[in-house]
Amino acid sequence: xxxxxxxxxxxxxxxxxxxxxxxxxxxxxxxxxxxxxxxxxxxxxxxxxxxxxxxxxxxxxxxxxxxxxxxxxxxxxxxxxxxxxxxxxxxxxxxxxxxxxxxxxxxxxxxxxxxxxxxxxxxxxxxxxxxxxxxxxxxxxxxxxxxxxxxxxxx
Numbered sequence: 001x002x003x004x005x006x007x008x009x010x011x012x013x014x015x016x017x018x019x020x021x022x023x024x025x026x027x028x029x030x031x032x033x034x035x036x037x038x039x040x041x042x043x044x045x046x047x048x049x050x051x052x053x054x055x056x057x058x059x060x061x062x063x064x065x066x067x068x069x070x071x072x073x074x075x076x077x078x079x080x081x082x083x084x085x086x087x088x089x090x091x092x093x094x095x096x097x098x099x100x101x102x103x104x105x106x107x108x109x110x111x112x113x114x115x116x117x118x119x120x121x122x123x124x125x126x127x128x129x130x131x132x133x134x135x136x137x138x139x140x141x142x143x144x145x146x147x148x149x150x151x152x153x154x155x
Contacts, residue, residue: 091147
């Protein structure tokens with residue numbers, strides 16, 4: 001050991017640090033900490049109507065275009081009305097088959113056989129009325145209206 005002085009200095013520092021740790025653990029006062037009083041709970045009138053509104057007619061600070069007028073509630077469409085208008089008939093299974101997946105320039109392309117010819121599409125594209133949502137090597141998901149279809153490649 002060439003630097004005994006440094007070793008003794010580091011030993012003294014280590015003993016000092018451990019001494020402070022031992023002092024804090026064993027010799028601190030265990031007085032109860034001062035705790036703030038519990039917050040009081042105010043009763044809420046549950047019968048009052050809660051009205052949440054979403055303002056869609058504010059001025060856009062980035063586009064500097066004046067807001068468009070929002071149609072009255074009677075003219076707006078709701079999700080329920082859209083779902084009521086949607087076709088709820090029995091789903092019609094796709095007539096094409098899934099062959100597999102190809103990765104081309106870091107994008108997935110899916111291969112299908114449609115009426116005897118092979119078609120390659122990406123997620124978001126459609127075959128007829130069926131829109132490809134996504135998939136992987138073992139299955140793909142198509143959506144037609146409110147119905148979802150999963151296709152698997154032949155074994």
